[in-house]
Amino acid sequence: MRWSLMRGRVGSRGVGPVPEGAVRFDGVGKRFGGRSALRDCTFEVPRGRVAALVGPNGAGKTTLLMVATGLLRADEGRVEVLGADPARVGMPPGASFVAQDKPLYGTFRVREMLRAAAALNARGRWDAARAAGLVEAAGIGFDERVGALSPGGRARVALAIALGRDPELLLLDEPLAELDPLARRQVMGAVLAASAESGTTVVLSSHVIADVEDACDHLVLLGGGRVRLDGAVEDLLAQHRVITGATEPDGAVVHSSRSGRQVEALVRGTGDGEPPTLDDLVMGYLQAEDGRVAAAGAPS
Amino acid sequence: MTWLAWRRQRPALLVAFGLLAVTGVALAVARAVIEGRAAALGVGVCLTEATQQCFTGPVQPLYAGFRETFTMMRAWLVVAAPLVGVIVGAGLLAREVEQRTVLFVGTQAISRVGWWARTVAMALVPAVVGVLAVTLLAGWALEPYAVLYRQERIGTLDFDISGIWPVAATVLAFALAAAFGAVLRSSLAVVVATVGVWVVLYASLSETRYDLLPDAVDIVPAASYTGFFDIDGLPQDLVYRGAGGEVVELGVVARTCGSSGTTDLCAGVTQVELYYQPSSLFWPLQALQSAVVAVLASGLLAFSALRWRRVMPGGAR
Numbered sequence: 001m002r003w004s005l006m007r008g009r010v011g012s013r014g015v016g017p018v019p020e021g022a023v024r025f026d027g028v029g030k031r032f033g034g035r036s037a038l039r040d041c042t043f044e045v046p047r048g049r050v051a052a053l054v055g056p057n058g059a060g061k062t063t064l065l066m067v068a069t070g071l072l073r074a075d076e077g078r079v080e081v082l083g084a085d086p087a088r089v090g091m092p093p094g095a096s097f098v099a100q101d102k103p104l105y106g107t108f109r110v111r112e113m114l115r116a117a118a119a120l121n122a123r124g125r126w127d128a129a130r131a132a133g134l135v136e137a138a139g140i141g142f143d144e145r146v147g148a149l150s151p152g153g154r155a156r157v158a159l160a161i162a163l164g165r166d167p168e169l170l171l172l173d174e175p176l177a178e179l180d181p182l183a184r185r186q187v188m189g190a191v192l193a194a195s196a197e198s199g200t201t202v203v204l205s206s207h208v209i210a211d212v213e214d215a216c217d218h219l220v221l222l223g224g225g226r227v228r229l230d231g232a233v234e235d236l237l238a239q240h241r242v243i244t245g246a247t248e249p250d251g252a253v254v255h256s257s258r259s260g261r262q263v264e265a266l267v268r269g270t271g272d273g274e275p276p277t278l279d280d281l282v283m284g285y286l287q288a289e290d291g292r293v294a295a296a297g298a299p300s
Numbered sequence: 301m302t303w304l305a306w307r308r309q310r311p312a313l314l315v316a317f318g319l320l321a322v323t324g325v326a327l328a329v330a331r332a333v334i335e336g337r338a339a340a341l342g343v344g345v346c347l348t349e350a351t352q353q354c355f356t357g358p359v360q361p362l363y364a365g366f367r368e369t370f371t372m373m374r375a376w377l378v379v380a381a382p383l384v385g386v387i388v389g390a391g392l393l394a395r396e397v398e399q400r401t402v403l404f405v406g407t408q409a410i411s412r413v414g415w416w417a418r419t420v421a422m423a424l425v426p427a428v429v430g431v432l433a434v435t436l437l438a439g440w441a442l443e444p445y446a447v448l449y450r451q452e453r454i455g456t457l458d459f460d461i462s463g464i465w466p467v468a469a470t471v472l473a474f475a476l477a478a479a480f481g482a483v484l485r486s487s488l489a490v491v492v493a494t495v496g497v498w499v500v501l502y503a504s505l506s507e508t509r510y511d512l513l514p515d516a517v518d519i520v521p522a523a524s525y526t527g528f529f530d531i532d533g534l535p536q537d538l539v540y541r542g543a544g545g546e547v548v549e550l551g552v553v554a555r556t557c558g559s560s561g562t563t564d565l566c567a568g569v570t571q572v573e574l575y576y577q578p579s580s581l582f583w584p585l586q587a588l589q590s591a592v593v594a595v596l597a598s599g600l601l602a603f604s605a606l607r608w609r610r611v612m613p614g615g616a617r
Contacts, residue, residue: 069407090406097407103400105308112307117408119304124409165409 021080022047022169022201023068025227028077030063036225037063041077043220043230045203047168050195052212052233053205054282055222061205062100064222065173068203069097082169092169093124096162100173102154106147110135110157113146117161124165131164134190152183159187163194170194172204176211188215213278221285228285233278241273242266242280249273255284301410305422312391313426316384320430323380327434327441330373334366334444347444354448363448370445374457377438381431381466382473382498388423389477390490393604397485397611416608420601424474428467435466454534454582456506463582468590473498475597475604482607501596505589510536512588515575522569533578542568 021044030038038060045051053061066072067079070086079085084092091097104113114135118126135142138156140149146157155175162170172191176184192215195202203220206212219236221229229236243249244264248256249272256265266276266284276284306313338344341362346354353359393416396402405415439462445451446458453462460466477494484490515536518529522540529535540548548569557566577585 071403071406090412091408093409097403099400099403099407101400103402103404105401105404106399107311108307116304116307119301120405120408120410120415122301122409126409 020047020083021045022049022082023051023203024078024080025064025068026078028064028067028074028079030060030067030072030074038067038074039225041222041225041227043227045201045218045220047201048195048199049218049232050192050202050216051204051218051220052216053203053220053222054207054209054212055205055228056207056286059207059222060225061207061222062173063225065097065171065203065205068171069095071097094168095171096165096167096169097171098155098158098162098173098175100177102151102158104146104154104158104161106145108146109142110140110144110146110149111142113157114142114161114164117164121165125167127164127166130166131160134160134163138186138190150183151178152180152186155179155183155187156190159190163190163200166198167200169201169203172202174205174207176206176208184211191215209279209282219278219282221282223286228288229281236281237275237278239270240266240268240276240281240284241271242276243273255288257287301414301418302422305418308419309388309392309423312388313423316387316427317430319380319387320384320434323376324434324437327373327437330369331441331444334362334369334448337365338362338444347447350447350450359448366445367449370442370449371457373438373442373445374461377434377461377466378457380434381461381469382502384427384431385470385473385475386477386491386494386498388427389474390481390494391487392419392423392478393481393608393611394484394487394490398487402611412609413605416605420478420604424471427470427474431466431470435462438462452532452534452579454577454579454585456534459509459582459585460506463586464590465586468593469502471597472501472593475600476501478604479600479607482604482611505592509585509589510534510577513577513581513584516578518574518576520572520574522566522571525572529574529576531574531576531578533576533581535574535576537575539573539575540567540569541571541573543570 023043023045025041025043028038028041029036041060041064053064055061063072067074068081068086070090070092073087079087081092082094086092105116108116114128114131117131118128132142135157138153138160140153140156144153146154149157159172159175162172170191175187175191179187188211191202191204194200204212204216217233219230219233220227240254242264244262246261246263248263249265249267252268254266254268256263258264266280266288267273335344335347338347341358343354343359343362345351346359346362396405406412442461446453451458453459460469473494476497477490480490480493480497481487484493516531516533518531520529538550540550540553542548548567552567553569557569
């Protein structure tokens with residue numbers, strides 16, 4: 001089966017060469033017992049992008065990332081990460097992952113943690129100087145105990161190790177959760193710097209739009225285990241309008257809400273109205289009823 | 301990777317080695333103390349050979365004073381070997397799941413089986429070496445006690461603390477912990493399960509130990525029976541026989557002969573047979589029981605490795 005999933009999707013770019021996808025999901029499903037965590041997930045993140053995997057709690061973001069890293073095996077569909085099937089090869093070479101709770105050896109000192117990462121990556125890529133440099137830049141002492149680090153410090157060490165693998169693809173599960181505003185800014189800065197320096201593709205999950213809207217140029221919106229929307233942020237915003245009026249507008253209304261006599265609607269298409277913010281877009285699709293989104297031509 | 305395996309296991313290995321070190325010191329002190337006391341009493345020879353004068357007289361204070369120490373030391377050594385296995389094995393895999401570091405390890409460039417093998421080897425090899433060293437030390441330190449109390453090393457407690465059995469006990473406890481560690485998600489649960497199953501297995505092996513190889517038999521005519529057998533081994537059964545070779549029940553002998561000290565002409569007994577496990581069976585029995593444990597431990601470790609492939613689904617294949 002060839003990859004044809006981008007055709008006809010919201011946000012697909014029909015003009016110009018489409019770069020090879022760093023992450024490709026095609027009809028991926030994952031169940032835990034009787035509950036579907038992922039259903040028919042189809043999307044692609046092109047190489048070089050900083051993609052936000054956005055959705056409410058329980059949307060399936062962590063499951064999706066764990067399937068992408070090979071930590072979980074999809075029940076159906078096809079997954080390709082950097083051209084490899086994680087279910088077959090495990091963590092794809094060239095990819096790095098930081099789990100939500102940044103699991104590191106708490107009793108190790110930072111220096112030992114870096115040495116451990118070097119040992120675990122002896123057969124792969126490991127840039128010790130880069131990892132150490134990132135730790136140093138974060139102002140973290142090499143002799144500090146990992147378990148005694150602040151959540152921000154722990155995130156910086158985990159990120160340093162992930163980037164020390166010199167990845168082409170960086171998968172981050174809620175990297176900013178539990179961090180204070182300053183730490184959020186620092187971690188995001190380190191991620192974006194890595195992406196800018198070496199063209200690393202980044203996929204980071206979050207349930208807070210504000211965390212990612214200034215950093216990401218690609219969006220994958222998950223809701224109820226399904227991909228609701230995906231594509232380049234710029235294109236997605238350009239393809240939608242927010243229309244405010246006394247009545248609900250005609251056309252492909254994604255979602256509308258009434259406030260007094262005013263109706264505010266997120267509409268797919270160009271024309272009248274204001275361009276939506278990323279928050280408008282995400283909230284509109286998450287609040288939309290499935291049938292209505294489908295009628296609007298949005299992803300199933 | 302060897303360094304990482306050692307570093308991860310360092311606390312458990314240090315606790316285990318601390319335990320063995322304290323045991324070793326206690327053993328050395330125990331030998332020095334009994335030798336000093338024997339010298340003071342002028343019965344030092346009773347710690348090297350059991351002569352007739354070592355039954356009575358000045359040796360009595362020595363005999364009475366150290367029995368409890370000897371029993372406690374041996375009982376502790378029986379427990380210490382498997383305890384070391386539990387200590388180094390309990391957190392080996394379960395802690396990775398407990399602390400979710402399995403997600404970290406599983407997304408690095410290391411194969412799951414390679415990681416498992418190095419982790420297991422790094423924990424098991426030092427534990428085995430440590431237990432072996434303490435076993436050798438115990439053999440030396442408790443030698444005077446064994447002479448004084450006339451203990452045969454094929455006897456129950458002595459068998460368990462000498463030869464290769466202590467190492468086998470360590471390996472079995474470790475393998476159980478590794479197997480449970482790949483199934484259970486809590487180190488505490490692993491400890492409880494390992495101890496429980498180990499006790500059952502140990503009881504089963506101890507119960508069947510002396511049935512594995514045939515007993516030797518010492519036959520004494522009733523006329524010359526003094527109530528004692530001069531055997532080199534562990535008594536298993538005493539049988540009284542009549543002139544026709546029939547077995548005379550012990551109850552009958554006791555009622556008829558009373559405490560006369562001889563069974564001659566009592567209850568028609570013509571000969572007394574003592575069945576025993578000779579000391580020469582010590583190594584064959586050690587080899588047999590250790591082989592059983594080796595097979596069991598291999599199976600448990602194989603299960604642990606296979607199970608770990610599922611617990612740690614990431615990692616390079």
